[in-house]
Amino acid sequence: GAGVSQSPSNKVTEKGKDVELRCDPISGHTALYWYRQSLGQGLEFLIYFQGNSAPDKSGLPSDRFSAERTGGSVSTLTIQRTQQEDSAVYLCASSSRGVQGETQYFGPGTRLLVL
Amino acid sequence: AQTVTQSQPEMSVQEAETVTLSCTYDTSENNYYLFWYKQPPSRQMILVIRQEAYKQQNATENRFSVNFQKAAKSFSLKISDSQLGDTAMYFCAFRGAAGGTSYGKLTFGQGTILTVHP
Numbered sequence: 001g002a003g004v005s006q007s008p009s010n011k012v013t014e015k016g017k018d019v020e021l022r023c024d025p026i027s028g029h030t031a032l033y034w035y036r037q038s039l040g041q042g043l044e045f046l047i048y049f050q051g052n053s054a055p056d057k058s059g060l061p062s063d064r065f066s067a068e069r070t071g072g073s074v075s076t077l078t079i080q081r082t083q084q085e086d087s088a089v090y091l092c093a094s095s096s097r098g099v100q101g102e103t104q105y106f107g108p109g110t111r112l113l114v115l
Numbered sequence: 116a117q118t119v120t121q122s123q124p125e126m127s128v129q130e131a132e133t134v135t136l137s138c139t140y141d142t143s144e145n146n147y148y149l150f151w152y153k154q155p156p157s158r159q160m161i162l163v164i165r166q167e168a169y170k171q172q173n174a175t176e177n178r179f180s181v182n183f184q185k186a187a188k189s190f191s192l193k194i195s196d197s198q199l200g201d202t203a204m205y206f207c208a209f210r211g212a213a214g215g216t217s218y219g220k221l222t223f224g225q226g227t228i229l230t231v232h233p
Contacts, residue, residue, distance in 0.1 A: 031219070033219075033220065033221075035221070042223060042224075042225050042226065043206065043221075043223040043226075045220035045221065045222070048219045048220055050219065056219055056220065058220075059220065089158060091160065093160075093221075102148045102165070102167075102210055102212070103148075103150070103162060103165055104210075104221060105162070106152075106159065106160035106161075107159075108157070108158055108159050109158050109159075111158075
């Protein structure tokens with residue numbers, strides 16, 4: 001079946017603008033994750049949604065970052081008032097419950113460049 | 116908090132030879148999962164192999180196998196018969212099991228760039 005998809009593939013924005021990044025998980029997967037990959041910080045966890053439970057937001061770096069998941073499927077990561085240090089690749093992953101439920105499958109990422 | 120350490124920033128190997136990538140981790144949890152992911156230049160993270168901590172048998176997937184030493188908190192990846200397509204960044208990752216404090220998120224190592232030479 002189709003894998004995790006993310007859009008846009010690349011985004012260039014000006015400092016101070018807001019951006020929205022979208023993630024479509026694998027159909028039927030109940031868990032969705034956002035990570036950030038940057039040269040200086042490596043791969044960092046941002047936020048995690050599991051079913052109808054309250055999301056784990058412990059990795060969000062500031063209150064400029066927020067995410068929502070509508071209808072238990074598509075997720076949007078929003079960065080307000082972007083800063084140059086927000087430049088990174090934003091990766092989304094999804095997983096399902098069950099024996100294989102601990103494996104996260106990743107999308108191709110969105111490369112964000114803040115000028 | 117969990118930490119994952121990959122001490123080899125870069126490795127290289129000749130095609131058809133064997134290479135081993137190192138990974139150590141630190142956790143106080145008893146049940147967890149360990150993973151190796153591959154990230155080629157296309158940026159797509161691809162699962163290579165996974166290991167459940169409660170299983171003593173080392174996981175294998177075709178040319179890929181792990182050496183899991185739970186007491187030593189070591190989880191190395193062996194690639195046999197290396198192929199040009201194995202050239203990529205390899206990440207070791209830890210995830211706690213359900214009921215633990217680190218359930219959900221993956222904690223990644225810094226990555227090892229592997230280059231396979233013809």
